[in-house]
Amino acid sequence: MADSSYTIGVDLGGTNLRIAAVSPEGRFIEKIALDTEVKEGRERVVTDLCDAIKELERRLKGSKLAGIGIGVAGIINLANGTVRQSPNLPGWSDFPVRDDIERRLRTHVILENDANAAALGEKWVGAGRDASGLCMMTVGTGIGGGVILDGRIWHGMDGMAGELGHMTIDPNGALCGCGNLGCVEAYAGASAITRMAAAAIRVGRSPELAREADALGELTAEIVYIKAKQGDLVAREIFEMVGRSLGVALANLINIFNLPLYVVGGGVARGWDAFAPALMAEVRKRSLVYRSSSTRIEPSSLGGEAGLLGAAYLPHMRDPQWKNQ
Amino acid sequence: MADSSYTIGVDLGGTNLRIAAVSPEGRFIEKIALDTEVKEGRERVVTDLCDAIKELERRLKGSKLAGIGIGVAGIINLANGTVRQSPNLPGWSDFPVRDDIERRLRTHVILENDANAAALGEKWVGAGRDASGLCMMTVGTGIGGGVILDGRIWHGMDGMAGELGHMTIDPNGALCGCGNLGCVEAYAGASAITRMAAAAIRVGRSPELAREADALGELTAEIVYIKAKQGDLVAREIFEMVGRSLGVALANLINIFNLPLYVVGGGVARGWDAFAPALMAEVRKRSLVYRSSSTRIEPSSLGGEAGLLGAAYLPHMRDPQWKNQ
Numbered sequence: 001m002a003d004s005s006y007t008i009g010v011d012l013g014g015t016n017l018r019i020a021a022v023s024p025e026g027r028f029i030e031k032i033a034l035d036t037e038v039k040e041g042r043e044r045v046v047t048d049l050c051d052a053i054k055e056l057e058r059r060l061k062g063s064k065l066a067g068i069g070i071g072v073a074g075i076i077n078l079a080n081g082t083v084r085q086s087p088n089l090p091g092w093s094d095f096p097v098r099d100d101i102e103r104r105l106r107t108h109v110i111l112e113n114d115a116n117a118a119a120l121g122e123k124w125v126g127a128g129r130d131a132s133g134l135c136m137m138t139v140g141t142g143i144g145g146g147v148i149l150d151g152r153i154w155h156g157m158d159g160m161a162g163e164l165g166h167m168t169i170d171p172n173g174a175l176c177g178c179g180n181l182g183c184v185e186a187y188a189g190a191s192a193i194t195r196m197a198a199a200a201i202r203v204g205r206s207p208e209l210a211r212e213a214d215a216l217g218e219l220t221a222e223i224v225y226i227k228a229k230q231g232d233l234v235a236r237e238i239f240e241m242v243g244r245s246l247g248v249a250l251a252n253l254i255n256i257f258n259l260p261l262y263v264v265g266g267g268v269a270r271g272w273d274a275f276a277p278a279l280m281a282e283v284r285k286r287s288l289v290y291r292s293s294s295t296r297i298e299p300s301s302l303g304g305e306a307g308l309l310g311a312a313y314l315p316h317m318r319d320p321q322w323k324n325q
Numbered sequence: 326m327a328d329s330s331y332t333i334g335v336d337l338g339g340t341n342l343r344i345a346a347v348s349p350e351g352r353f354i355e356k357i358a359l360d361t362e363v364k365e366g367r368e369r370v371v372t373d374l375c376d377a378i379k380e381l382e383r384r385l386k387g388s389k390l391a392g393i394g395i396g397v398a399g400i401i402n403l404a405n406g407t408v409r410q411s412p413n414l415p416g417w418s419d420f421p422v423r424d425d426i427e428r429r430l431r432t433h434v435i436l437e438n439d440a441n442a443a444a445l446g447e448k449w450v451g452a453g454r455d456a457s458g459l460c461m462m463t464v465g466t467g468i469g470g471g472v473i474l475d476g477r478i479w480h481g482m483d484g485m486a487g488e489l490g491h492m493t494i495d496p497n498g499a500l501c502g503c504g505n506l507g508c509v510e511a512y513a514g515a516s517a518i519t520r521m522a523a524a525a526i527r528v529g530r531s532p533e534l535a536r537e538a539d540a541l542g543e544l545t546a547e548i549v550y551i552k553a554k555q556g557d558l559v560a561r562e563i564f565e566m567v568g569r570s571l572g573v574a575l576a577n578l579i580n581i582f583n584l585p586l587y588v589v590g591g592g593v594a595r596g597w598d599a600f601a602p603a604l605m606a607e608v609r610k611r612s613l614v615y616r617s618s619s620t621r622i623e624p625s626s627l628g629g630e631a632g633l634l635g636a637a638y639l640p641h642m643r644d645p646q647w648k649n650q
């Protein structure tokens with residue numbers, strides 16, 4: 001490894017804390033996977049994070065660390081490096097996480113929203129490696145988004161751009177965690193999938209899902225997906241709703257941006273085959289720009305690694321925290 | 326005028342054809358207003374357009390013509406200067422309008438979509454003169470859009486970006502002229518306003534509107550606006566629907582772009598006071614980015630001149646037909 005260089009990427013989520021050393025070509029060199037000990041408090045999480053970075057530096061002694069990028073599950077204040085809002089990291093609001101980490105590591109780090117980092121990862125070595133721009137919806141428990149325009153993350157004036165999960169797709173629709181009615185997140189996130197399945201079980205519409213949930217002692221989006229693949233009608237209806245909802249949101253984004261590529265990532269994207277037909281039908285119906293251009297819509301090609309790789313790419317960018325408007 | 330320079334802007338709509346000489350500071354020097362003789366065919370319209378430009382050149386002899394920009398009511402193919410689609414200019418599809426005009430005038434002209442030109446006009450000398458970016462919805466018969474990012478029109482890969490009027494805001498909603506259900510244009514454009522008013526008259530819900538339409542021999546969005554201001558309940562409901570619909574669309578755009586300014590222009594924007602309260606209430610409810618940033622939402626400050634001024638600004642831009650992705 002002597003003479004070579006690497007960057008470190010961090011994916012700081014509400015559940016998992018992952019740290020990786022990545023080559024300039026976007027290949028993993030070393031990885032550390034931890035639980036995010038959210039309940040132990042910020043101090044513990046930041047200590048774990050910094051210890052892991054130091055451990056990677058030790059392992060790669062002789063190579064040059066070219067920079068550190070950190071993707072955080074929350075809205076970032078680019079100006080001062082705080083977490084502005086994060087439902088997944090309770091108690092972190094307005095905490096100067098960047099300064100704290102920089103003090104401990106005695107080096108510069110770049111903070112980024114995790115969905116923006118994921119979009120950047122796909123652009124670097126994923127589905128978008130040949131595209132100069134893309135728009136990505138990261139569909140996990142909730143839905144995040146990242147927009148890459150002309151090779152750079154579009155941050156907007158406060159770093160809050162790309163809140164794609166809270167696009168209204170049905171003005172009198174389902175209640176979203178944000179308090180609004182009819183956000184796409186309320187129809188297509190993993191929480192929405194389990195909510196719809198639980199409702200179907202409650203009214204006796206899906207004995208099959210009820211049995212499975214009982215047997216496993218839990219009800220997850222993955223169980224609903226497996227049942228959909230096995231032909232259960234209610235589970236299939238739910239994934240059709242996921243596809244139609246993402247399709248409405250993507251049709252809008254295609255009409256707005258006219259980008260070459262739209263990527264669906266996050267855990268729910270593993271159910272691509274179950275929701276893609278409904279998604280594509282909706283986009284064709286609703287986007288005149290799609291119908292007259294060669295727009296690609298694809299599942300993430302990096303899966304759960306998109307955010308980690310994107311974070312590791314941040315130090316390679318010119319002016320990664322470009323504030324634009 | 327000797328030693329001074331000017332540009333010429335053209336606003337080529339389905340009804341009006343306007344040509345203006347504009348100073349480098351964005352002030353009108355001379356204006357020619359004609360009807361667009363759509364029924365007489367393309368040849369006639371292009372001849373009128375070129376004759377007017379030549380007439381302005383004659384009037385401003387001694388000043389230097391620094392360039393010509395033309396805003397066209399249609400989707401423009403930036404690569405070859407054709408009108409890709411235009412419901413307002415039937416028979417112009419795929420017509421090489423730029424080449425034709427350049428051949429007649431023996432000089433270079435810059436073609437642009439009219440809603441993009443309007444957004445650029447507002448950025449130059451209108452509501453956005455202090456903003457580096459803005460997003461504008463032009464609400465006329467239908468709804469067009471233009472997005473200015475970091476001072477430049479966002480064209481997307483084919484020049485089709487900014488189709489904001491066909492954003493789905495209610496997936497099972499009203500039928501739009503584009504064939505889709507629930508586009509914002511189907512709720513907030515002038516056609517939608519008269520459609521909603523006609524429906525209310527038909528079922529006897531608004532004798533007041535019926536009387537007025539009878540007396541005037543027509544039913545226009547402006548009549549509905551005047552009745553709303555006079556307190557007619559049905560007319561007020563219609564403008565509330567306009568406001569709520571534009572509010573849903575703007576909330577989505579604010580969550581996506583996090584820009585400093587959103588402008589509502591076009592003829593319907595003259596009814597700003599009748600629809601703005603519902604619009605703002607909807608945005609506050611639906612956009613978390615709006616609630617935590619200092620986003621401005623304003624009516625056009627140039628009114629019907631935005632597109633003409635924006636067209637005249639095109640020659641001042643570096644790489645005005647920037648194809649981005």
